[in-house]
Amino acid sequence: MPLPLPAFHDESRVGELFLERAARVTDEARRYAVEHQVRPAREDRLRIAAFGIDTQVAFCHPEASLFVPGAVEDSQRTLRWLYANLNRITGLVFSLDTHRVFQVFHPAWWRDAEGRPPPPLTPITVADLRAGKWRATRFHEDSVAYCERLESTGRYVLTVWPFHALLGGLSHALLPAMMEAGLFHAVARDTPTHIVQKGEEALTENYSVFSPEVMEVSGRKVGQFDQALFEHLMTFDRVYVFGQAKSHCVLSTLMDLKKRIEETDPSRMGRIHILEDAMSPVPAPPLDPLPPGLDFPRVAQEGIRLLQEAGMKVVRTTDPIDG
Structure with a gap:
């Protein structure tokens, strides 16, 4: 039988900003565990991870600069699922997209011939750079090399995003209702929440939680695969994946998982469960014609x-959740 929602949780406030109520949430978690006979996670025979990708204010709050339409409803469904299956979910893993002002995908990195920054969702192609349409405000040659390496992968062209998930800002934090779910789970199941940060390297995008889009620029290493996170996730019998955005960070993370599982033990592929109603794509930019790579849905x-x-x-x- 699904477990009931805790008393503190108000679904109508899932998309809102508020300070996490740590004392209230953890006090209720202790009472809830006793009332509903929720056992410590270490006693689970079937170990299940819930892997939340970038469930942050930056993507899940309607007033955030990079809000993903549908993210509030995705979060509501996710939280219902997390609470209903609290006694089955062994561990929570959350990633935090983590950025600074001067990064290759932010407007402060680029200027046109008149010194103006590009508006958000501007694609910056190698052809644009060779034509002199854009110039980097710093590390120009390395920035061109990055775009060349990125386009050669065939996955994306560089997209300029609005400033988002800035370290130290409100948009960097987990959505408060998601943060409270992490607190509640940690105390009710007597197990810490696993949180990882990604995305601080200036010269590469980092959609995947595991690795940046490009790992080397002009002979300099700018990232590597997060083997420790992969090994942590593979200690679970199942990994349920949710978060934002379906077209970017979620998809890139899953593609990295697929590649590493194929390289190590393909029998593990079935462990990964994609919660398709707990993620949404970035809308396509209003371009006509729309390049296929920018048709994000x-x-x-x-x-x-x-x-x-x-x-x-x-x-x-x-x-x-059977089994």
């Missing part, structure tokens, strides 16, 4: 299809 759907064909499971938050 299409990119997301095609990516999920490939992951399912590879052996990952696509499920919904309303599906029961």
